[in-house]
Amino acid sequence: MKRKTDVLTRNPHYQFIDLSPDRGVAIVKNDVEVQQVHGAAAEILRWSGTLDAVAIADQTLFPLAEIYGTLAALESGRILVPEGLPPQSAGDTELERAQLQSELTHLSESLARGATPVRVVVLGDYLDTAAQGERQPGHPVVYVGSINQRFFMGPCATADTPDALANLTFWVKFNDRAHQMGGTRLPTSSGNGVVALPVAEIRRLVADELARYYAGEAPLTGSSLLAADGTCGRHFFQNALGAAPDDRGAADLPTPASIRIDLSAAHTDAVGRTVTPEEFLAAHRHLVSPLTGPVVSLERAVENSPEDPVQIFFSGHNWAVSDTKPEVLKRSLRSTSGGKGLTAAQAEAGAVGEALERLSAIAFGTERRVQRRFTDLENAIAPQRIQLFSERQFDERIERNAVANMYNWIPERFDPDALIDYTPIWSATEDSVAWLPTSACYFMFPSGALPAAAIDPVGKRFAKADSNGVAAGATAGDAAFQGMLELIERDAVAVWWYNRLHRPEIRIDDLGDAQLTRAQGWLNAHGRDLWLLDLTHDLGVPVVAAVSVSHHPVNGSDHIMLGFGAHTDPVLAARRAVSEVFQFYFSTPLAVRSGEVHNIPNLNDAMDWLVTQRLADHPHLQPDASAPSAPRDGDLRPNADSLIRLLTAVGLRPYFLDLTRPELGINVVRSIVPGLRSWWQRFAPGRLFSVPVSLGWQLSETDEGEVNPRAMFF
Incomplete structure (x- = not known):
């Protein structure tokens, strides 16, 4: 047994998130593997200071034997590990920080040699937003701070980029699992998260970068971070604060011209793409960073070899399946974004593209939307025309929703008199504006990085957006083509799967x-x-x-x-x-x-x-x-227009929503075709039952009670 003289601490390679007293503690072992613990294990992981079994038992009222046994289990599972460094007091670190601040200020002034000196500001944690308002830059300002107990130099704020630090902290928060899951991060050292300031490494890094800057050899860190320990390259980040139109209370509604999408497909290849995978990667690889990137990782699948006939890469969290409940995250094969292809470049480009398309479909709170009742809007589309749940499914929604499956979650019946957010979408066949509940257009989930206005709590009761029909591309026409292909694919799969x-x-x-x-x-x-x-x-x-x-x-x-x-x-x-x-x-x-x-x-x-x-x-x-x-x-052309003609020929009308976020530099479009079925359990009357009969594959329509009981699991 480990006693107080044998100091254990939380594994620094994991994240520990205190969800709440009743939800326990979440242990995040990588971007998607989440373990949730309760009871004595949660109390031990919450414990502040040296892990003393007797003290923990005394204050938590768990039996001492249970505390000892739980400590042993947590250690054997590498949840707790021996403390690597002795704890350091916060006071000592604050003193070192002040001394380092003074030293770096003098260093910058001496290197400037008459030029305007760069101001170096030593922060604590980059997420300490309370003090950020005091650091408005006059002259160029470069920051030094920590993220998860690692120290970095950057970004550099200038008169042209005054929001550099705020943009950085946005992405750090956005990628932080504690903020995503609505909990509080627990430190991974017995010193309450305070770690020794790597003074020598920071001094060397800042001196090198400033010397190169003053000599005119290189710009400062700009919109990027440099690790003080030299273990990785630059971490770039994008502007996240540019406001899109917010028409929630606007009297003037958008015109078709303001939301029209260019579906032209000049210079497409046989796949329907306008750039090569290599060109796509060259333009977007800088967006990959576990700390600050819209794409948090880009890794080859374990065991997948460059010699294999198909290449597989994964690119971090899949926002389309985001949920604050670890038990829900476990239920999907696609809890990570990914790409596949015949070459590594194809797979990597697909993985980056999927990560960016899912990110672009998140409600940031700046999307174009109005707050109205269904009956107040011309050409509004009820969410049921997209979701296609049956009356039986609505009747049984409470029992069905008791199973933690995000894909087959059933909303409440739509209330046309409810005041909810609607987003304008473009009808390509009518060149007109239509309206769809914003909650059916964008992923909505709580995140400490996003404003409360991002979520429409009433609209979420009636619709939940998924990734069906969302696609990225070098052009909007490219993205729309790929999105419609996905809708058609899943409609055909549903017809086959549920009718067996x-x-x-x-x-x-x-x-x-x-x-x-x-x-x-x-x-x-x-x-x-x-x-x-x-x-x-x-x-x-x-x-x-x-x-x-x-x-x-x-x-x-x-x-x-x-x-x-x-x-x-x-x-x-x-x-x-x-x-x-x-x-x-x-x-x-x-x-x-x-x-x-x-x-x-x-x-x-x-x-x-x-x-x-x-x-x-x-x-x-x-x-x-x-x-x-x-x-x-x-014999079909690989472009959006050819698919639109096929859809309209059978009475289906396509709509499009431009999800593109200019700061990411990639076109993302949501294709919407009311009447096409997703491959999840959606059993309203319609094509799912009528198409097999119309094609002569069945003599009569399948009864809802006789469909394949096994839900599609992708």
């Missing part, structure tokens, strides 16, 4: 694509079969499902992995579907794939599917042997 339809196989050999053949061979060499199903429905856009199963059952399961893709070119649709299978594969821990571990508590929905399901119980996953192989010629 037998669909024909697309033989990989018939596609004549070397990349697909190589991917199939790789999976076969790793003990897995792969086949493709043609899910293309009435819209005529090729939609493909890729199904991969283990050659041999693993603990009674066939380890079924799925992937989906849509594109105007059937080969590209197939590549996308197969790439998703690889993403599923590399998102699955090796111990699970090998069968070494199969009895795992708290599995997310995708992993539960993987380790429990057998192919024999899901006949719709196998090809319809009576139907011919059906590869289609790619």
